[in-house]
Amino acid sequence: MRRDLDAFAAQVFDIVVVGGGIHGAWIAWRAAREGYRVALIEKHDFGGATSANSLKILHGGLRYLQHLDFGRMRSSIRARREFGRRAPHLVQPLPCLMPLRRVGLRSPWVLGPALLANDVISWDRNSRIAPQSRLPNGRLTGAQRCRSAIAPLADVDPVAGALWWDAAVVDAGRLTLEPVLKAAAAGAVVANHVEAQALLIHNGTIGGVAAADHRSGRALEVRSRLVIDATGPWAGTLSAASGLPTDFLPPGWVGGMNVVLRRSLETDMAIALTSSSRAADRSAVLRRAARELFFVPWRGVTMVGTDYHAVADRTDAVQGPPAGAVARFLDEIAAVAPRAGVTAADVALVHWGLLPLQSAGDAVPRKSPILATQTGVDGLIVVIGEKMTSAPVLSERVLACVERMSSARPRSSSPTRVSVGGPAADPPTDDQSASKGRAAGGRLAERYGTEWPNVAAHADGRPELLAPIHASCAVLGVEIVHAIREEMALDLDDLVLRRLGLGDTGHPGVDVVRRCAELAAREWQHDASATDRAVAALDARLTQRGWG
Numbered sequence: 001m002r003r004d005l006d007a008f009a010a011q012v013f014d015i016v017v018v019g020g021g022i023h024g025a026w027i028a029w030r031a032a033r034e035g036y037r038v039a040l041i042e043k044h045d046f047g048g049a050t051s052a053n054s055l056k057i058l059h060g061g062l063r064y065l066q067h068l069d070f071g072r073m074r075s076s077i078r079a080r081r082e083f084g085r086r087a088p089h090l091v092q093p094l095p096c097l098m099p100l101r102r103v104g105l106r107s108p109w110v111l112g113p114a115l116l117a118n119d120v121i122s123w124d125r126n127s128r129i130a131p132q133s134r135l136p137n138g139r140l141t142g143a144q145r146c147r148s149a150i151a152p153l154a155d156v157d158p159v160a161g162a163l164w165w166d167a168a169v170v171d172a173g174r175l176t177l178e179p180v181l182k183a184a185a186a187g188a189v190v191a192n193h194v195e196a197q198a199l200l201i202h203n204g205t206i207g208g209v210a211a212a213d214h215r216s217g218r219a220l221e222v223r224s225r226l227v228i229d230a231t232g233p234w235a236g237t238l239s240a241a242s243g244l245p246t247d248f249l250p251p252g253w254v255g256g257m258n259v260v261l262r263r264s265l266e267t268d269m270a271i272a273l274t275s276s277s278r279a280a281d282r283s284a285v286l287r288r289a290a291r292e293l294f295f296v297p298w299r300g301v302t303m304v305g306t307d308y309h310a311v312a313d314r315t316d317a318v319q320g321p322p323a324g325a326v327a328r329f330l331d332e333i334a335a336v337a338p339r340a341g342v343t344a345a346d347v348a349l350v351h352w353g354l355l356p357l358q359s360a361g362d363a364v365p366r367k368s369p370i371l372a373t374q375t376g377v378d379g380l381i382v383v384i385g386e387k388m389t390s391a392p393v394l395s396e397r398v399l400a401c402v403e404r405m406s407s408a409r410p411r412s413s414s415p416t417r418v419s420v421g422g423p424a425a426d427p428p429t430d431d432q433s434a435s436k437g438r439a440a441g442g443r444l445a446e447r448y449g450t451e452w453p454n455v456a457a458h459a460d461g462r463p464e465l466l467a468p469i470h471a472s473c474a475v476l477g478v479e480i481v482h483a484i485r486e487e488m489a490l491d492l493d494d495l496v497l498r499r500l501g502l503g504d505t506g507h508p509g510v511d512v513v514r515r516c517a518e519l520a521a522r523e524w525q526h527d528a529s530a531t532d533r534a535v536a537a538l539d540a541r542l543t544q545r546g547w548g
Contacts (some may be wrong), residue, residue, distance in 0.1 A: 001184040003191050003488050006218060013037045013189075013224035014058045015402065016209055018196040018238065021051040023369075023385040026395035029179040032186035034399060039222050040180065040188055041211055043195035045494045047176030049318075050353035050390060052498070055258050055305040056298055057094060058083055058389045060125065060135075060168040062118050064367070066105075068076055070121060072367055075393050077122045077530035081169050082392035083175070088130045090175050094168035095309075096270035096470070098292065099146050099158035106274065111162040112140050118164060138164035138385035151293060152266040153337035154273060159402065166270075168298065170386070173498040174447070177487065179361055192488055194220065199227060199242045199380065206379030209238070215490065226402060229382045231355040233318050236382065248372030248382050253314045257321050257329060258305030260349040260505055265302040265340045267474060271295045275335045293336055300507050301348070304333055308364055314354055321352050346433035348506030356384050369394050373401055381405075390516045429448075440466040440476055455482045469515045473508060475500050477519050484523040492517055492534045493541070507542040510535065 013036075017028045020042025020265050028040040042048075061076030083470045084091050088530050100108050115138035116330045126134040146161030169175050182440040193214040199209040200221065229235055229243035231251065236246040272292040304517040307329045312318040326347070357367035370384040371394070381400055385391060444452035456483040459465040465477035485497035496516050517538075526534070 001486055002183050002486055002544075003490070004189070005191060005194075005216075005218060007189045008039060008191070008220050008222045010356045011037060011223075013039045013208070014406065014455070015039070015223065015226045015228060016041070016196075016222050016224040016355060017228045017230055018209060019234075020046040020051060020176075020180060020190075020192060020234060021230065022047065022179075022388050022391045023051075023175050023232075023383055023394060024228070024381070025179040025183070025229055026190050026391040027230060027383065027398050028190070029183040029186065030395045030399050031402065032183045032188040036402070038183060038188035039303075040183060040190040041196060041222065042192045043192040045192045045490075045498055046180050047173050048306055048498055050355075050420055051176050052172055053258070053351035053353035054169075054172060054388050055170055055294060055296060055303055055351075056169040056237075057294070057296065058091065058169060060118070060122055060166055062114070062164060062166075063116060065114050067367070069367070073121055075144060076389055077125055079391065081125055081127065082144050083132050083389075084129045084167060086392075087175060087178055087449065089446060090170050090178070091133060091167045092170060093133065093135050094296070095168050096140070096164050096272060096294070097165055097269050097439065098162045098272040098369060099150055099156050100140075100162055102159050106162075108140055108160045108162075114161060114296070115139060115164055133167075134165070135165040137210065138162070139536050149267065149269060150271055150273070151339070153271055153340050156273075156338060163269075168296070169388075170299070171447070171501045171504070173501050173504070175388075177498065181487065182205045190488075192494070193490060197241075198220075199238050199244075199377070201242060201377055206376060206377055226379050228398065228402075229380065230385075231515075232384065233314055233388045235370075235384045235514075239380070239382070242377075244376035244380075248360070248370060248375060250366065250370060250384065251360040252357040252362070253311040253317065253354045254357055254363070255309045255311050255317055255321060255325075255326060255357050256305070256351075256353050256365065257307045257309065259326070259329065259347050260298075260305055260331075260351065261302045261304065261342065261346045262348040262506060263294055263302070263346060265342075266301060267295060267297055267302070270297065275332055275336045293333065295337065295340075299505055303351075304342075305351070307332070310363070311354060313537060317354055321350065325418035326350055326455075349503075355386055371397055371401065373405070379405065381433060394396065417490075440478070443476060444479075454486075455479060457488040458482045458485060465519075469519065470512045471507075473502065473512045473515075475502065478520045480516055481523060485518060487518075492520070492538045495520060496538060497518075503542055507539075513538055513542070 015031050015036050016039040017024045028038050032038040058080045060080050061073035064073040100106050118136045141161040141163050143158050143532050146158045150156050196211045197207040198210040206227050211220040236249045239246050273289050275293050300339050309325050358366035369386050369390050372382040444455050448455050459478045467476050469475050489495040489499045497503045513534045517535045521531050
């Protein structure tokens with residue numbers, strides 16, 4: 001995947017997708033795979049905003065049983081399965097446990113049948129899924145086992161436990177990046193750090209977007225027959241700038257917040273503990289005045305979420321949670337899980353993202369995405385996702401709309417297939433190199449799946465690139481070279497935070513950041529002073545986004 005701004009002016013596209021989050025990425029990939037001429041632009045970096053701020057769980061919709069909404073549940077199950085099929089190296093089974101009471105909605109008499117119904121409704125959840133990624137049936141567990149699992153968090157006395165499986169995202173950055181790479185491999189022209197600034201409209205019909213490259217300041221016109229606005233919390237900005245109606249926008253937004261701790265709370269499954277809720281779900285058929293907080297084991301630490309906060313001004317709210325919100329959430333965590341002893345000093349990162357509401361005054365996000373085709377101009381589609389899991393199924397719906405709107409419009413007869421990376425790596429020639437190659441191959445296969453030989457090929461005969469870059473870090477030097485050459489990592493933020501995921505659990509350390517910058521300098525042709533400036537800037541940002 002190479003950045004070529006001239007390619008945007010070389011043709012009239014069938015579709016330009018604005019927004020490179022998880023939903024825009026899947027839409028671009030599906031459209032390119034179907035043979036459409038596709039452009040994808042993202043004003044910052046792919047997957048760098050709302051898509052990066054989640055609890056890293058792909059839900060199968062078990063919670064929708066309380067709404068008796070089997071359609072949404074099936075949609076979630078299909079979407080989760082699609083992630084498992086397309087990115088098995090990035091998705092793994094996650095056991096989830098909830099302690100049960102003797103009576104009420106959280107009793108074995110309610111949750112037992114619910115788990116059975118979940119398994120029946122998700123009967124095909126493992127279809128064409130690799131064995132290591134398949135999700136077992138849910139079941140009730142004994143009181144002692146449940147009590148032991150929850151003991152690191154709280155002293156509870158359950159009568160039983162409800163155990164089910166969802167899917168955990170190993171690396172959310174790569175989960176968004178990979179459909180972008182696949183879209184490019186199917187012929188799409190893609191670029192990060194390119195901002196759409198205005199719609200091009202001719203005689204009441206979309207003609208593309210006017211854009212600007214943030215790196216060079218170059219103005220671009222990306223001409224297309226359809227524009228898909230998939231910019232999440234920024235949806236409608238282009239419409240408003242063009243004097244178009246924005247009736248498709250939700251009646252309000254809510255901020256979702258999760259915290260990443262610096263340590264593990266020593267649980268080997270996601271634990272759902274009940275909290276009295278300021279954000280109870282008013283739309284549930286089986287109503288309740290409480291919610292579950294999930295304590296999720298992830299990459300050696302624990303994440304806790306999700307807390308929701310009403311947003312008065314989305315422009316201000318995209319910057320982060322309101323004052324005092326994190327402290328209040330920590331108080332709630334301490335009340336629910338007193339044995340964990342979580343304090344402000346434990347918080348490494350705070351994830352925050354804006355999500356659409358169904359109705360004004362709601363306390364939790366809507367349960368379905370927004371897909372608008374009546375947007376005041378022919379050829380503009382607006383998409384606002386409500387959760388990461390919905391991206392595969394939502395992209396299907398968008399392509400169905402594109403088919404209806406493009407029935408008389410030309411598209412290429414078949415998808416264009418190009419290599420995502422270079423040739424496969426040559427086998428090592430001596431025992432020491434062979435051992436290093438096997439170790440590197442294992443690391444790369446876990447992270448890049450079947451594309452790992454293309455990553456290894458960028459070692460260019462330099463065995464030091466097949467070794468970890470630092471004693472405290474498993475990243476290999478060749479991953480840095482590959483990210484720059486083939487994954488459009490344009491600066492140290494792109495590289496460290498999203499291509500390598502080194503900031504996912506907090507600041508990786510300035511020594512690790514510097515080593516990344518030093519290895520990248522050769523590819524970017526940076527001198528020592530430029531490297532020093534980049535390291536200092538990223539170190540400051542990583543320190544600032546911490547909390548506590």
